[in-house]
Amino acid sequence: MLSRFLTIGLLGLVVLAPAAWAEPAGTCQDGPDFTQPAHLATVIAPERVPFVKSTWQDKACPSAQAACREAAYLVAGNRVLVNGTLRDFACATYRGAKGATRSGWIPQAALKTEPPTNPGLADWVGTWTSGPEQTITIVAKGDSLVLVGEATYGAQDPERVRRGGVNIGQFQATAQPTGANLGFTEAADGGPTQPYGHSDDSACQVRLRLVPPFLQAQSNAGCGGMNVTFTGLYGRKG
Structure with a gap:
């Protein structure tokens, strides 16, 4: 609740x-x-x-x-x-x-x-933020997208910062969107990105939905330290 x-x-x-x-x-x-x-x-x-x-x-x-x-x-x-x-x-x-x-x-x-949109590859590109502790940067590479996520938990809490209690998380993946949807499982040891829902539950899994000007994101608990999440509603920075 x-x-x-x-x-x-x-x-x-x-x-x-x-x-x-x-x-x-x-x-x-x-x-x-x-x-x-x-x-x-x-x-x-x-x-x-x-x-x-x-x-x-x-x-x-x-x-x-x-x-x-x-x-x-x-x-x-x-x-x-x-x-x-x-x-x-x-x-x-x-x-x-x-x-x-x-x-x-x-x-x-x-x-x-509002009328529905059919986003293309270029509509995904940019730096997206969800509050002060979550950022997803997306660039195009051929017909795919390269995604880099960075998130923290506690970075806005001076006491946590003072005692070194800030948890961090990140991901990097290359994937192709299907219309307004994209999902992936981050590969271990720098291997190729796997589909969303891959059997390795400990790996970082993220799914995104683009409804311009918003980007919805949902992640599992495998994308960083305790309480770190990429789940949220993002807007393009700048």
Whole structure:
């Protein structure tokens, strides 16, 4: 369950702590959900659109009743990534200018779905960040992509930095996307990159989904030290 939050920004944006992926039915997970289709949408409601509580917070939610409304909200023109729907609500993730993200239920009537895109190889290229501790750099090489990831856990905590308690992780892989999707298992000892879901569970496994201007990522626990993850919603740097 999500257990910590921090309110920042002018829009009442709430930054939630990383969550486990196994959530009860009716929960809008904080982060990419690769079991659900994804698309872009724009908030079109003229007034503030509050996020709505999940079922784990209140069994009567999500619903339109006032008791389900949260303090965090979106405004007209905000672009969100939609990962699944439940009744009249969409699971929407908003990414702020500094990389902070917020996921939650938003009434579908407040959103306008944007036309789907068919990303090409060049659309993947760039340096992508998800907050201050996760970076994925992608360059094209022929008809493939070379991906380099760097992540830390605790680098923003002065006490951890002082005592040398920062955990690090990284990966390097060469892979070909299939449309908007790409996945890989990092090879051991510098060998060729293996497909995602390769039998070696201890190896770093990452899958990506490109929905410009966002890049969704999900990794296993094999990509670095304890609590290091590449899971998140990324935006292109610069």
